[in-house]
Amino acid sequence: MANAPDVHICEAGPRDGLQNLDIFIPTEAKRALIDAIVAAGVREIDAGSFVPPKVVPQFADVEIVMAHALTHKDATIGALVPNFKGAERAIAAGVDAIYFVISVSETHNQANVRRTIEEQLEGFRAVRAAIDARPAGNRPHLMGGISTAFGCSMEGRIGEGSVRRLAAAYAEAGADEIGLADTVGYATPPLIKQIVQGVRRDLGPAMSLRLHLHDTLGMGLANAVAGLEAGIRRFDAAVSGLGGCPFAPGARGNIVTEDLVFMLEEMGLSTGIGLDRLMATRAILSAHIPARHLTGHLHEAGIPKA
């Protein structure tokens, strides 16, 4: 922990990785997964969603899982929230970070959170106010997540202008960070650079930006490299390539954390993550999740000896 790693990776497996499964992962396995991720050196975990259990039954135990995750004082423990009510629960749970979501695609936004984009922005402002009303030093980090920022399986192509406007609205509403999410995995490397550079120009160098990538079409790591070249140093990823959005048809898994870590370290960029230990998460997942949901080139090929 002496030096910050060159690239910061947030492990999204416990949230994005599990939300799309029709299998309930036992609470104990969720806790074990989080412990293994922290033991590997990961310093931020998207550990669950504060959504109604009726909508996503997987997170019926989110309070219990979050309480356990928060015993890890050396990691930032975050949660996705779709609305103000979810944020209230997340704040009550004591999370370190809140990931709010708004889709650029009005169609996906309706499917995902059943509100218009404008209504979602109102909700975000209310979350900001609720956080600011808390004592200093006890305010979770607030990320404004932009879903379908690089394409939507329902609306198709997404205009750069719409993404930039939403990012600017988030910034004006007090987001601590902007997350650009390729929810369905339609981004290409040039599109990543175009959108990241556009948002960066609008918001200036001080605003923290992160990329959330899915590997639907095989371009996941290529898009990560494009993000690196555009200056991104914060990425979401999921162990064993788990993931997908229940309300985005066609979306497949997140970029594989193991493969991302290997690539970055091979490129000479430190992540602070131990690959052997990270790959040990596979056994926890395999005990509950069918093999067809588990991907990852390193898991298939093994870590090269050379």
Next chain:
Amino acid sequence: MANAPDVHICEAGPRDGLQNLDIFIPTEAKRALIDAIVAAGVREIDAGSFVPPKVVPQFADVEIVMAHALTHKDATIGALVPNFKGAERAIAAGVDAIYFVISVSETHNQANVRRTIEEQLEGFRAVRAAIDARPAGNRPHLMGGISTAFGCSMEGRIGEGSVRRLAAAYAEAGADEIGLADTVGYATPPLIKQIVQGVRRDLGPAMSLRLHLHDTLGMGLANAVAGLEAGIRRFDAAVSGLGGCPFAPGARGNIVTEDLVFMLEEMGLSTGIGLDRLMATRAILSAHIPARHLTGHLHEAGIPKA
């Protein structure tokens, strides 16, 4: 065929894709595969290896397959040769292109062709002379292929200098093109750029360069993008991600032609290849090859409608 596509793709499935399988693909299926590839608009095919059948039984029928492939006058039909004897057979078969191979890794070169690098270069010069002795207009294109150019599973890291020296030796010996092959799939995007730019500086802008990539560790398309950014416009790839080297432990499939074509076209780079037709090759392979050997994100996710 009015305009040349922005990116030229050589389909290596019928050669690199099949050489590592322990299943003999019937001659008729090989012919059908080649026909389907040409029908999709591919304009160069690595259609087989002129190696002794004892070494690679898959190519016991290479003369028959090649004779059929050569009926496609609208495509360049090439063959891999490991030595002068193979080249004699390829020339006798009337191929349009000969892909000669030398590994930068002395260990892999011995395993692959049972000669030293210097002996291989002697063989290459003999092939060049044999081609030049033929009437003008009837001389196959001669590529000097550099195997393990980005790493070797036996020797580990490969020095940039060794690759550049071998490329220069090929050029001096009269290669029409240099092929840089990531035989085991250990390349990273920065390494691709470094080696390509180094070779380009040495050989000048007139020398044709191609990249041959494997996707062992998930970086295949990221490496292709790095190649594009370094000016490469000629790539090998294999349908359904088939491939591997029988003499390179750990090597996995080639980059998937379908995924590469989709990515390039999404990036606005034409390939001349029809994706629907290309994906129809899957049925030919599935009839003979177990599903575990067949990969490809587009095959899994489907072609996005948007």
